[in-house]
Amino acid sequence: xxxxxxxxxxxxxxxxxxxxxxxxxxxxxxxxxxxxxxxxxxxxxxxxxxxxxxxxxxxxxxxxxxxxxxxxxxxxxxxxxxxxxxxxxxxxxxxxxxxxxxxxxxxxxxxxxxxxxxxxxxxxxxxxxxxxxxxxxxxxxxxxxxxxxxxxxxxxxxxxxxxxxxxxxxxxxxxxxxxxxxxxxxxxxxxxxxxxxxxxxxxxxxxxxxxxxxxxxxxxxxxxxxxxxxxxxxxxxxxxxxxxxxxxxxxxxxxxxx
Amino acid sequence: xxxxxxxxxxxxxxxxxxxxxxxxxxxxxxxxxxxxxxxxxxxxxxxxxxxxxxxxxxxxxxxxxxxxxxxxxxxxxxxxxxxxxxxxxxxxxxxxxxxxxxxxxxxxxxxxxxxxxxxxxxxxxxxxxxxxxxxxxxxxxxxxxxxxxxxxxxxxxxxxxxxxxxxxxxxxxxxxxxxxxxxxxxxxxxxxxxxxxxxxxxxxxxxxxxxxxxxxxxxxxxxxxxxxxxxxxxxxxxxxxxxxxxxxxxxxxxxxxx
Numbered sequence: 001x002x003x004x005x006x007x008x009x010x011x012x013x014x015x016x017x018x019x020x021x022x023x024x025x026x027x028x029x030x031x032x033x034x035x036x037x038x039x040x041x042x043x044x045x046x047x048x049x050x051x052x053x054x055x056x057x058x059x060x061x062x063x064x065x066x067x068x069x070x071x072x073x074x075x076x077x078x079x080x081x082x083x084x085x086x087x088x089x090x091x092x093x094x095x096x097x098x099x100x101x102x103x104x105x106x107x108x109x110x111x112x113x114x115x116x117x118x119x120x121x122x123x124x125x126x127x128x129x130x131x132x133x134x135x136x137x138x139x140x141x142x143x144x145x146x147x148x149x150x151x152x153x154x155x156x157x158x159x160x161x162x163x164x165x166x167x168x169x170x171x172x173x174x175x176x177x178x179x180x181x182x183x184x185x186x187x188x189x190x191x192x193x194x195x196x197x198x199x200x201x202x203x204x205x206x207x208x209x210x211x212x213x214x215x216x217x218x219x220x221x222x223x224x225x226x227x228x229x230x231x232x233x234x235x236x237x238x239x240x241x242x243x244x245x246x247x248x249x250x251x252x253x254x255x256x257x258x
Numbered sequence: 259x260x261x262x263x264x265x266x267x268x269x270x271x272x273x274x275x276x277x278x279x280x281x282x283x284x285x286x287x288x289x290x291x292x293x294x295x296x297x298x299x300x301x302x303x304x305x306x307x308x309x310x311x312x313x314x315x316x317x318x319x320x321x322x323x324x325x326x327x328x329x330x331x332x333x334x335x336x337x338x339x340x341x342x343x344x345x346x347x348x349x350x351x352x353x354x355x356x357x358x359x360x361x362x363x364x365x366x367x368x369x370x371x372x373x374x375x376x377x378x379x380x381x382x383x384x385x386x387x388x389x390x391x392x393x394x395x396x397x398x399x400x401x402x403x404x405x406x407x408x409x410x411x412x413x414x415x416x417x418x419x420x421x422x423x424x425x426x427x428x429x430x431x432x433x434x435x436x437x438x439x440x441x442x443x444x445x446x447x448x449x450x451x452x453x454x455x456x457x458x459x460x461x462x463x464x465x466x467x468x469x470x471x472x473x474x475x476x477x478x479x480x481x482x483x484x485x486x487x488x489x490x491x492x493x494x495x496x497x498x499x500x501x502x503x504x505x506x507x508x509x510x511x512x513x514x515x516x
Binding site for chain 2: 070071112114125151155156158159162165166167168169170174176179181184187188194195197198200201205207208210212214215216218223225229233239251253254
């Protein structure tokens, strides 16, 4: 059973995952970060030790969690010896097999959510997407994940990559549209607050209704008069005009044949 | 004081606004719709009369609410005589002055939200965006709006148009990205359910954090490796590739100088 963890990384995901594991009773032996102060800040919250020296890495853990930026993962793995250790990464966009050269026991422990260091999120709701090299390793990861969340799923590397890409649409792109909305109304002295009930309702609606069926608006019904009015309204912001046309076209194409 | 209302329209907005007014104690004298069955369906819920004949329109109201598609509004106004009557429209995209030829007493009563006939929303949270031809009319509309919502705002036609356009980004475009996410994961046999906590958290986050500051992801930091991986993943869906590149570029442009 996994009881002791060494956590490599101290970013947004490492911070929130570390805190959730700690709260569930897991012993975080050590937090590594290239930046000493980051490692210390997180270690303090996890009743753990901090290091920024890879040769000091605590090798007594049952599981080594690598919660790192994609390009840092292999760079760090090449500098340490984890043969025989159970290692996992937490990346949506990296296949599991990337770990194979470094140990026989490897897997993926991917919590599908957006994380900030400052903002705690309820892990019970977060889908824990797991993958492992062998069934007994998967069983171990499942037990660990079930301490954190009610939604534990076995997800292949290809499926995980589709989720990671979908998350870019659902989070990054959606959030950017919130930002663009903010810019649009700010210019007219309108408070972004006024848009918040709409943001909340738009998200709440697709909890119950398929987003395809929930779609409304001028693009879906190809209301050229309103579309043209919106484009005119954006005449001094050609980049916004372009995005508007582009996404409207995509909505229309998706709906025209249905 | 406005106590009696004639409601022209029986669509999504008319349905939800009518129900909220009725619940607040307003007397809905009549519901008009071109489609008799729609008028009857809504009138029944509002303890009201239904008609699909413009010459039968009940002219005893204190306020005439035109909750119609943009292109239907003037077509209908041309067929009736509302001189001396207090008329309002509920459209985000139409200026108030469009009503001026038809009566001296006119205004706008625009609830900023997405509505469906089936899904009731809490009006208390909905920004009621008001505009009127004269201060005393505005005061009347304010009193009426305050029966429904705690957020009553005086909003000019230009501001309202900016809100309507921002709402297209915040609702239509965001919802379309939920749909595209759904399509992306469906192809790999992954349940859209897994993305729902992320959708909820993404919306919840901007209640507290400015969306610009909340932005994360590969586009913001111009992580070419991940961006290229995502584009490769979409190689058989060129339309999605194009949207991905386009919105990523917009995110990068917004953040690169900050």
